[in-house]
Amino acid sequence: MSDSAGYVTTHILDTANGCPAANVRIVAYRIEGDRREELVDISTNHDGRTDQPVIGKGSLRAGVYEIDFHIGDYFKARGLESATPFLDVVPVRFGIDDAGEHYHVPLLASPFGYSTYRGS
Template identity: 50%
Template sequence: MSLSTHVLDTANGRPAAGVAVALRKDGEVIAELTTNEDGRATFGDVGAGGFELEFAVGSYFGEAPFLDTVPVRFTIADAGAHYHVPLLVSPWAYSTYRGT
């Protein structure tokens, strides 16, 4: 099916619009997107395999943030399923999970 992400700025309580997100498959960049005004980005059908989403949160937060880029590595085992990978992030910490 597809892969999507949603970046939420937990420090300011809002979606993180304008965050650059790179998608890597087996170490190679296969797509680069920027989150929309709702903090979302959709990569479409990416198939199965090992992936990494790299979020450029340092540019989003600006002025000397603790976090620069946040890598999230995961495996898509079922190429027919939808995978949603949210990122909850502040300048100092982040968490992620497999969403719906």
């Protein structure tokens, strides 16, 4: 097992409109017990990706992480959601076994549903 050479990326696709989800706020955390340590607060670019890894080399170690996708604001800005969105912040909690690997955590979202998986 390597330490600190790996990183985490993401990509958000708007499945309601068939396009990348631009300008979505993403906050990533390291989870230790009941404590969440914020690592980054960034937004997606025009391609639904971040311009840098969500969790970069040197910050990744084995353990539990969470990415909060603020998708409700995105759909409200597009006029696809009411004042109280069905999905607001989508938290994805995942584990890292090998801090030397690349982990990709994509989100496919519509105003009323989402899915995720470990991508490549």
